[in-house]
Amino acid sequence: MKSTPPSKNPRPSADQEIVITREFSAPRALVFEAWTNPVYLARWWGPQGFTNPVCEWDVRAGGKIYDVMRGPDGTDYPMGGEFREVVAPEKLTMSTGALDAKGKLMFEFLHDVAFTEKDGKTTVTIRSRLISTTSGSEHYTNGYRAGMTSSLERLAEVVENSTIDREIVMSRVFAAPRELVWEAWTNPQHVARWWGPRGFSTTIETMDVRPGGVWKHTMHGPDGANYPNKSVFKEVVKPERIVYSHGGGREHGPGASFVSTWTFEEVAPGRTRLTIRHVFTSAAERDFVVREFGALEGGKQTLERLSEVLPQLPIVIERVFTAPAESVWRALTEFGLMKQWYFPQLEAFEARVGFQTQFNVHHNGKDFLHVWQVTDVVPGAKLSYRWKFGGYPGESLLTFELAAEGERTRVTLTHAGLAGFEPDRHPDLAPGNFLAGWQSITASLEKFLAQKAALAAGREFVLTRVFDAPRELVWKAWTDAEHLRRWFGPKGFTMPACVLDFRPGGTFHYCLCSPDGHEMWGKWTFLEIDPPAKLVVVNSFSDAVGGVTRHPMSPTWPRETLSTTTFAEHAGRTTLTLRWAPYHPTDEEQRTFDGAFGSMNQGWKGTMDQLETYLAGLTARK
Amino acid sequence: MSPDRLSLVFSALADPTRRAILAQLSLRETSVTELAEPHDMSLPAVSKHLRVLERSGLIERGREAQWRPCRIKAAPMKEAVDWIQQYRRHWEESFDRLEVLLKEMQTPALAASTAPKKPKLH
Numbered sequence: 001m002k003s004t005p006p007s008k009n010p011r012p013s014a015d016q017e018i019v020i021t022r023e024f025s026a027p028r029a030l031v032f033e034a035w036t037n038p039v040y041l042a043r044w045w046g047p048q049g050f051t052n053p054v055c056e057w058d059v060r061a062g063g064k065i066y067d068v069m070r071g072p073d074g075t076d077y078p079m080g081g082e083f084r085e086v087v088a089p090e091k092l093t094m095s096t097g098a099l100d101a102k103g104k105l106m107f108e109f110l111h112d113v114a115f116t117e118k119d120g121k122t123t124v125t126i127r128s129r130l131i132s133t134t135s136g137s138e139h140y141t142n143g144y145r146a147g148m149t150s151s152l153e154r155l156a157e158v159v160e161n162s163t164i165d166r167e168i169v170m171s172r173v174f175a176a177p178r179e180l181v182w183e184a185w186t187n188p189q190h191v192a193r194w195w196g197p198r199g200f201s202t203t204i205e206t207m208d209v210r211p212g213g214v215w216k217h218t219m220h221g222p223d224g225a226n227y228p229n230k231s232v233f234k235e236v237v238k239p240e241r242i243v244y245s246h247g248g249g250r251e252h253g254p255g256a257s258f259v260s261t262w263t264f265e266e267v268a269p270g271r272t273r274l275t276i277r278h279v280f281t282s283a284a285e286r287d288f289v290v291r292e293f294g295a296l297e298g299g300k301q302t303l304e305r306l307s308e309v310l311p312q313l314p315i316v317i318e319r320v321f322t323a324p325a326e327s328v329w330r331a332l333t334e335f336g337l338m339k340q341w342y343f344p345q346l347e348a349f350e351a352r353v354g355f356q357t358q359f360n361v362h363h364n365g366k367d368f369l370h371v372w373q374v375t376d377v378v379p380g381a382k383l384s385y386r387w388k389f390g391g392y393p394g395e396s397l398l399t400f401e402l403a404a405e406g407e408r409t410r411v412t413l414t415h416a417g418l419a420g421f422e423p424d425r426h427p428d429l430a431p432g433n434f435l436a437g438w439q440s441i442t443a444s445l446e447k448f449l450a451q452k453a454a455l456a457a458g459r460e461f462v463l464t465r466v467f468d469a470p471r472e473l474v475w476k477a478w479t480d481a482e483h484l485r486r487w488f489g490p491k492g493f494t495m496p497a498c499v500l501d502f503r504p505g506g507t508f509h510y511c512l513c514s515p516d517g518h519e520m521w522g523k524w525t526f527l528e529i530d531p532p533a534k535l536v537v538v539n540s541f542s543d544a545v546g547g548v549t550r551h552p553m554s555p556t557w558p559r560e561t562l563s564t565t566t567f568a569e570h571a572g573r574t575t576l577t578l579r580w581a582p583y584h585p586t587d588e589e590q591r592t593f594d595g596a597f598g599s600m601n602q603g604w605k606g607t608m609d610q611l612e613t614y615l616a617g618l619t620a621r622k
Numbered sequence: 623m624s625p626d627r628l629s630l631v632f633s634a635l636a637d638p639t640r641r642a643i644l645a646q647l648s649l650r651e652t653s654v655t656e657l658a659e660p661h662d663m664s665l666p667a668v669s670k671h672l673r674v675l676e677r678s679g680l681i682e683r684g685r686e687a688q689w690r691p692c693r694i695k696a697a698p699m700k701e702a703v704d705w706i707q708q709y710r711r712h713w714e715e716s717f718d719r720l721e722v723l724l725k726e727m728q729t730p731a732l733a734a735s736t737a738p739k740k741p742k743l744h
Contacts (some may be wrong), residue, residue: 165658231721278632324638324640379642379645380638380641380642380645381642381660403662404661404662405662438674462690463710463713463714464716465717467717467720467721467724468724468725469724469725469727469728473727473728474720474724474725476724476727477720477724477727483723483727486719486723487716487717487719487720487722487723488716488719489712489715489716489719490711490712490713490715490716491715491718491719553628553705554628554629554631555626555629556628556629556630576717578713588629591631591632591633591636592629592632592636593632594632594635594636595631595632595633595635595636596632596635596705596706596709597706597709610645610648611644611645611648611694611699611703612647612703612707614648614649614694615694615699615700615703617698618696
């Protein structure tokens, strides 16, 4: 670490050494642990009355120190430093100094800390030299001896009076949201990927993460030895805490039992601190485990492995919606609906394998081109699509799985492959952001489904299409007879006659003629005209004189249907949404309509196409 | 298909579980047990749905194997599918034609020649 250049005031007095000594009634290994484990350092570093809300000490040669000492009056005193040398359990060389508002060292002490043990007592000798300083720092540097002496008193309390001699504690911060860390811990499929020191693999026989649940697993050491373990969960508080009592050890060898507490703490959005605390029945047991199983180093390596596995884990969100599976499927696959709760910028969507689309979302001052390609469709049950961002690396896979639970639907959303977006280089694409995004989107879906539930009672057929024309023009094409006859009706049909009386209560009476000469009359009665945004019409079959008739092929088809057409414009293009439902139907008419259009909405379009293909295949084979 | 038959078919199709069963059968013949599985439903409950589908003429139970596979009956299913698809096509093809018209309306030279005239009476 560079020295800050001295100013006019006191030069660094390199030959002035401050020596502080204190004896502790505790074994050396324990005192050394208390000085080198940030979880313990936080409890004693700084004078009486101080706390350490931030306590990041990387205890190894070259490891950095960042500690914020908070005084009794709430004032923060940030401190920086570095370890020069660590020789466990006998000595440490480290430098520390207060940081100014800009994070620069105001001064720097170099400390040589020696730990010697005799007759079960430990003597700690600190030799400190002020190696650099700036003007205005005397206030701190002159108070060093008193402050350090006070810290050592607190250290004595920690090592002599508490139970740290029978516990193992460690802690690590992960760049992942808490829910993801929780998932990595509680899902047996993920746990096996990181549990245990390097070189170990783990087989999980059962893992039932709830109070009273049993966890049985065997760890396989690099030397071929097996370590069967059994734990019983005592507390499971999602997503903050897991407590279990553990028993296990080397096969045909000595074992250990202890109570383990894991706490998950969100220290910043998308950053989680995981703290482990194993409490043994005695100091001897604790020392045995540390010695026999290398528990301290092993735990550290386990957390390292977890930090490597976390970025690869998929985000999995499970939510139960109070809506029938069919409504949820429609919401997930029908373009017009998706625009309402999912991405308003979506330009098209079809639930069929191979369908591709892209759309732009402006966020954080940047443009994100979303590129989707559907890979898997099981109607009503599963939808998968590849999801990447134009101009960014990587490709993810998004899967929705639906399971009907009576009137409700359990939806499991899995978003995998997020590590490919290289979140270190592109922080906008960090897993924490996706998790937050999905939570917001599923909340939006919930709200949407609740609204739709009211409409579901009406059960409608919905069709949406985007036209490359301004709204006024599309409206004109819908509401002028000469235009209508040019487009209304399937391919090859003509409209030999029509009369349009365009006003509320007026009608559009028309005749459609099929290519083989078959004529069919129809009628629209205008209920609501709201140019150029909305048109509400009662449709029915008709005859030459304008009466209302039934569908010639189905006596139970609704005699009258209500269609609502809305026109919405965005960037010069018009999204037209046509909703169609029976108008004052009988039960039978409603059922007939449901039967046809339940199969017909785009979510089930795939089913119809599938059926058509199947039938064509049957016909060909005959 | 007779008008009554069509009503029976629509009634059968009005249930989402039955539609899902047909979707499954359009992939291949399937046994009752396999059909029940994704819906977490008891065998008697599934059998009830299958009876409705049989009565409407949409499926039949084979006699060949011990497991009496369910399969779609081509002719009635085809008529129902055609009938339903026709509605979808009516609108989709209408929209296709509307797209063409809108393009014309936005091209000045063509727009002039397609300007609305006075509505005809018949």
